[in-house]
Amino acid sequence: MRRNKAFVLGQPVGHSRSPMLHGYWLKKEGIDGSYERREVAPVDLDAFFAHFRDSGWVGGNVTVPHKTAVIPYLDRIDADAEAMGAVNTVYWEGDKLIGGNSDAIGFLGNIDELVPGWDRNAKRAVILGAGGATRAAAYGLLSRGLEVAICNRTLDKAKALAKHFGQGATAHPWDDYRALIADCDVLVNCTSLGMLNQPPLDVDLSNLKPGAVVYDVIYVPLETEFLKAAKARGHKTVDGLGMLLHQGVKGFSRWFEKTPEVTPELRQLLVDDIRAKTPGA
Ligand code: NAP
Numbered sequence: 118m119r120r121n122k123a124f125v126l127g128q129p130v131g132h133s134r135s136p137m138l139h140g141y142w143l144k145k146e147g148i149d150g151s152y153e154r155r156e157v158a159p160v161d162l163d164a165f166f167a168h169f170r171d172s173g174w175v176g177g178n179v180t181v182p183h184k185t186a187v188i189p190y191l192d193r194i195d196a197d198a199e200a201m202g203a204v205n206t207v208y209w210e211g212d213k214l215i216g217g218n219s220d221a222i223g224f225l226g227n228i229d230e231l232v233p234g235w236d237r238n239a240k241r242a243v244i245l246g247a248g249g250a251t252r253a254a255a256y257g258l259l260s261r262g263l264e265v266a267i268c269n270r271t272l273d274k275a276k277a278l279a280k281h282f283g284q285g286a287t288a289h290p291w292d293d294y295r296a297l298i299a300d301c302d303v304l305v306n307c308t309s310l311g312m313l314n315q316p317p318l319d320v321d322l323s324n325l326k327p328g329a330v331v332y333d334v335i336y337v338p339l340e341t342e343f344l345k346a347a348k349a350r351g352h353k354t355v356d357g358l359g360m361l362l363h364q365g366v367k368g369f370s371r372w373f374e375k376t377p378e379v380t381p382e383l384r385q386l387l388v389d390d391i392r393a394k395t396p397g398a
Pocket residue numbers: 181220223245246247248249250251269270271274307308309310312334335336357358360361362364
């Protein structure tokens with residue numbers, strides 16, 4: 118069976134920019150393949166994986182709400198997926214179906230590109246939120262040797278993540294961020310606040326350490342109110358679009374055996390699409 122098509126599996130997936138991203142790379146690399154949306158409800162996951170081996174899939178991306186639900190359908194998960202406790206990429210290794218996770222690579226690739234050398238003397242990070250994006254950000258930041266303080270509205274979720282990651286990770290109630298940011302080198306928004314159709318992230322940055330890098334994983338809108346406020350205070354800022362672009366590299370190279378590039382042209386393609394579809398973005 119010839120395999121040449123990849124998917125993004127989730128619910129909803131209509132808004133996903135991954136088809137545009139991988140479609141660009143397929144064309145650029147001259148590969149005869151496709152990248153397709155598959156909107157699948159949790160109750161239909163069984164059916165999606167039932168004939169997977171004969172379906173022509175080279176693999177694909179997995180997004181909300183299936184990032185852990187897919188694990189039973191795979192032969193194994195790799196070390197990255199194990200460490201983050203979630204799968205965002207499915208790929209073949211011989212005849213074995215593997216679950217990986219490239220979100221931390223995306224998180225780091227983005228900040229490495231936009232603020233080169235950011236981690237040279239960085240010791241501490243504060244992450245707001247304790248969901249899926251926090252798993253990627255925390256894993257990435259810990260891998261670069263930073264201590265990571267996780268502040269979340271639901272403290273138990275922050276505690277569970279800190280326990281999962283172990284040494285270097287701590288959990289805190291939401292309001293502790295005010296004191297913690299006085300001595301942090303990177304502040305990251307991993308909540309869904311500030312995203313299109315969500316309330317804004319309302320945080321007080323007056324205590325933020327001068328020189329701290331401020332990162333928002335959200336990319337619709339491209340510049341959130343949180344990033345605007347940080348920029349106005351003179352902080353270097355990182356938006357979430359590059360995280361999406363950089364996480365895609367690993368999957369594409371596994372599926373199509375070519376390592377694609379994140380170029381200014383590609384970024385502009387997605388920026389134009391976001392701006393066209395999001396007034397004010
Ligand atoms: P998630 O697992 O649902 O987690 C959402 C987080 O936001 C939780 O910590 C939640 O707190 C917090 N939150 C929601 N409403 C809140 C409120 N009113 N006050 C305080 N905290 C609130 O979501 P996720 O998958 O981590 O995604 C989070 C964001 O990251 C989304 O906007 C997503 O689009 C973005 N993202 C971007 C990329 C990228 O490539 N750039 C990748 C992944 C995700 P509780 O625990 O208290 O509910």
